Amino acid sequence: MVQRWLSFLLLTLLLSLSGVISVTITLVNLCNYTLWPAAYTTGGNQTLSTTGFVLNSGESSTITVPAGWGGHLWGRTECSLNRTTGDFSCVTGDCFTGRLACDGMERTPPATRVEMTLNGDNNQDNYAISLIDGFNIPMAIIPLRGNCSSSGCRAHVNAVCPSGLKVTKWKERLVVAVACRSVNTCLEDCSYVHAVNILRKACPQARILADDNENTYSCASDTDYYITFCPPLTSESNNTRPGWRRGKTQNKKKDTNLLYWKWIMNARTMHKIVGKWDFMLRRGYSIPHSKPSFFAII
Known part of the structure; x- marks a missing residue:
């Protein structure tokens, strides 16, 4: 068991040193x-x-x-x-x-x-x-x-x-x-x-x-x-994550695009978005690409 663990550790070290990543x-x-x-x-x-x-x-x-x-x-x-x-x-x-x-x-x-x-x-x-x-x-x-x-x-x-x-x-x-x-x-x-x-x-x-x-x-x-x-038609490089919250739909396109780009820059937040899409699709809602205001339904 110890020998197997040492072999695994050595392989991991070699992969790390060789720069093998994905x-x-x-x-x-x-x-x-x-x-x-x-x-x-x-x-x-x-x-x-x-x-x-x-x-x-x-x-x-x-x-x-x-x-x-x-x-x-x-x-x-x-x-x-x-x-x-x-x-x-x-x-x-x-x-x-x-x-x-x-x-x-x-x-x-x-x-x-x-x-x-x-x-x-x-x-x-x-x-x-x-x-x-x-x-x-x-x-x-x-x-x-x-x-x-x-x-x-x-x-x-x-x-x-x-x-x-x-x-x-x-x-x-x-x-x-x-x-x-x-x-x-x-x-x-x-x-x-x-x-x-x-x-x-x-x-x-x-x-x-x-x-x-x-x-x-x-x-x-x-x-x-x-x-x-x-x-969305505009981009935002800010990668802060506001997280999910309950509230009214925002009507300003600029604000909803900003929220979208804040969310998408964080992987865990994106998983939440996709989960919410799945929830909404199962309820029969559609997700139009031309209406960024959807992203403010939080």
Whole structure:
């Protein structure tokens, strides 16, 4: 027994000295529709245990990421299973494996993505929201460390996307925009400079072009992260935690967005929020992404 305990202690010490760590990434769906998040590993890093799953509106899911991982995470929309062929496909963000899991296949543009490189130079994580290959869903990434900056593209870019880049489909007898292609695909009917300016104004924190390195952020390694789909339109870096309290619904959008960003910066508080979502969903309430005032119902 003593020998087994010493062996375990030695293994733990070796792992600690070698810097072997893992972090958690929690994906939160604040959209009012179902998403199918996916992950792609770059640079020969260790593949994640899951590369695709379903995430209903108001739900969250946590994945464990190994040390030194690098890759992309994104959301797929309007996915379905063909009952005749058995093929799984999505309108945007599809990886064309015919299955729920992407299994080493990258997404098909246009799609918003989170780019991450963990435990890189100087023991730093690097992360960014990228529209280099286009946009389909608003996204934000929030490090759970008080001195690190969040980043995001919170605007509904499809609504302001230049006509030459807009991807549309018929839905209930209407033509609706489902994605916005990369500015690098501008042709005769699209002004490149105009398109870049529109996207920079809509999402000033995001990488629009490949050389937008100033919109790549860093944080100390061994940091956990939240990735939010359809986040509120404003951000707040303050990570204080007000906790749950009973009271009347706040009517000021600014106040409710502030409360949201205070909560989301603390993991334990976020678990409480998700628990409350589950409670409300079981009671038949919906959780609309376009009304941040929901977060003040406490």
